[in-house]
Amino acid sequence: MGKTLVVFDFDWSFVDQDTDRWVFEVLSTKLRRLLETRKSAGSQCTPDVVNDTMGDLAEEGFTKDQVLDALRILPFHPAMRRAVLGLRERNPNVEYLCLSNSNEVYISTILERHGLTDLFSNIITNPASWNSSNSNRLDIGRRVPANGPQHDCKVGCLANMCKGEELEAYISERGGRSSYEKIVYIGDGGNDFCPLLRMKEGDWALVRKNMELDARIKNEGEKEGLKVEVKKWSQAWQIDEYFQEL
């Protein structure tokens, strides 16, 4: 049996929340509003905006432990855990990849909390680390740094990461597309559209209903030549059902 690559977006796909927003929602209404205001101001890249607001959070006296505790109570559906562990047990040829616009600290904290640290063979996301002169300040960077060569995505990925290019690079480092019998991608967001365009007939896109990815597929899928088989889901138990067909 050939290998199956299962790719998870993280926010609203693997977990039932947006990690960036959640930390502020738990800790400070004022900073949650500030994040919103900065985002709707436009041109800034998401991790830059979150990074700026993390600076404000530390300045207001919130601690590293408070940030980590907020992440540990972020909603994660037990059926998602059952789905991924069950599939891995039934099919040892499954490889899990996380492709996310969140950051290293958020994702690793949440995975650790749920005993899933070793689930993903790789986590491709924005870099993050606690500041060396203020240990309560989380510094969040861009996956594609602003001061180097930029990606050349044509379908509208944010400057900090093109998930399509990341997926292609991951696959080519592992022997190319022929190393995998099937790719399954679980996503919800507008930036999950690009990697789906790099997949082929027989691959699956498990698309969360009524979210931005769902809308992009409806509006642009045919025009952009989307080839994958699209399957819809709302809750994690449905992912468990789909996984049972793999």
Ligand SMILES: [Mg+2]
């Ligand atoms: Mg998402």
Ligand SMILES: [Zn+2]
């Ligand atoms: Zn892209």
